[in-house]
Amino acid sequence: MLAAIIITLLVIASVVFHFLNPWQQTVLASNWGSMDEILSITFLVCGLFFVAIMFFFIYCLVRYRHREGHAAHYRSHNKKLEGWLIAVTSIGICALLAPGLVVYGQFVKPPDNAMNVEVLGQQWRWAFRFPGNDGLLGTTSVKHIGPKNQFGINPSDPNGQDDRLIHTNELRLPIDQPINFLLRSIDVLHNFYVPQLRSKMDLIPGIVTSFWATPTLIGRYEALCAELCGVGHYNMRGHLVIVSQPEFDIWLSQQPTFSEIITSNTNDGLAEQGQQLAQNRGCIACHSVDGSKSLGPGWLGLYGKTETLSDGTTLSVDAPILRNPLSIPQLKSCVIIHP
16 A cells, blocks of 8 residues: 555656646747647647556555455456557557657648758758859769868859858848758768757758758757767757848858859968868867867967876977877877868
């Protein structure tokens, strides 16, 4: 009887905690309120089955508890009970799967007026591509990927010459405009996840995955990688900024096109070259530039600084050290690749 009482209290506490829990969903900022409805249906179905199974368990503990003069007997089959269990379980599974399949069918079928945006994932950063005035994205191939062509755009494809490229982790989108997200990865599995949009999808090397959403609330939201992709996974974060249409148009017009990037000269200063290299290679995922704590050594004020190594010795951070830190085993850093 004590076990039955304890289980009863646990069931009641679980149900009460569900309604009074301190964790709340993020604000909804897209058209996918149906995602919240599916989540509510899932909680309802699972909750009903949980309560029903637990109270059946409690009933069995009480009804078939040990008593003098009562003995258990073996029964090999109960077709009536088996039929009920199959029927009820099938209804529960359909209630869980059917709404999700319906919404997923809508989730991957964008409307005709959706604007294409390519999301490129790599360890451990995001990059984005918009079509130019022709409204078409240029074709891509891994054989075209290089220092100036991170997306692998085909230089011979005229549709790609005016593509707008964003090499930072911030993506801006206009409010109330359907967006078709085209997702690619150039190394390992990633997952593009924006909680406020109620949208997430895997980036799978070798194929293009997609989903669509319409931003409905102006604001700044975090874009996360929701697939373990290496030691810098925790820091693979970006921002989705929803703005008005005029503000978006101005911002997009300021972004470089593919033709501008591949025809630009390389006479920039060393600082500009280093900044571009760090962005393109994803270095900023592990190394901070503002002095904040990061996975690898921070870069702020690093050059010329005296550092203490893991064995207690010290050295001055100079050009040879920065070019090939692996020459010093005590340094826990990566090789800096120069153009």
